[in-house]
Amino acid sequence: MPKVIADITMSLDGYVTGPGADEQHGLGDATELHTWVTEQDAVDTEILERATAQSGAVVMGRRLFDIVDSPGGWNEDVGYGADQTGAPPFFVVTHAPPQDVRLERELGMRFTFVDDLATAVDQARAAATHGDVVIMGGGDVIGQALEKGLVDELRIHLAPMLLGGGTPLFKPGTRQMYRQRDVRPSRNAVHLAYERV
Known part of the structure; x- marks a missing residue:
């Protein structure tokens, strides 16, 4: 059965x-949070390529979907696995599916809209014929997935900056144990991977 991996920059x-x-x-x-993506060194490139190759299906929230599907969002050069062959199926958690999906129309990407996070994860697992299920965000969806115990592996790309506000990843009251699996420092971030105990 595919693992469920929450993957986000923090x-x-x-x-x-x-x-x-x-x-x-x-x-x-x-925007500097994602310097590790825009100004990659060798470690950053390896992390991105491996994560994309391992993605059998992707889960995201509606707010993130609206950003990537907007006219200034993903295109044939920039997007989830844009420089790779093929694209995984995407499952968007929302109570209000959009009437039109630019990324389906222009790039042939596949999106399924689901009104419950656990159901979206189940459908993504069934669709992931190769690789794992990646919950890519946003922060609220990953926070909910952690809180509900849906995450097998947590990958954090720790950016060397303090923000002092914004969207927090962790919800108050969520307490879970993880085992550190991997730590990879790059010039732009520290890439951390934890397995749920």
Whole structure:
């Protein structure tokens, strides 16, 4: 059975976006969080390529979907696995599916809209004929998945910055044990992987 991996970039003080995050400003005022993606060194490139290759299906929240499906979002050059062959199926957690999906129309990507996170994860597991299920965000969806015990492995790309506010990854009251599996420092981040105990 495929593992469920939560994979996200986080600041040193626990935020996955800065203040002001919206459809036009996906990371708010904190685009530097993803310096490890935009200015990759060899370690960053290896981490990205391995994660994309291991993705059998992807789960995301509606806010993140709206950002990547917007006119300034993903395209044939920038997006989840854009430089790889093929794209995994995507499952979007929302109570209000959109009427039109630009990424399906323009790039042939596959999106399924599901109104419950646990159901989205189950459907993603069934669709992941190779690789694992990756919950890529946003922070609220990953926080819910952690809280509900749906995550087998937590991957955090720790950016060397303090934000002082924004979208927190961890919800108060969530207490779980993880075992450290891997630590890979790069020039731009520390890539951490934890397995749930």
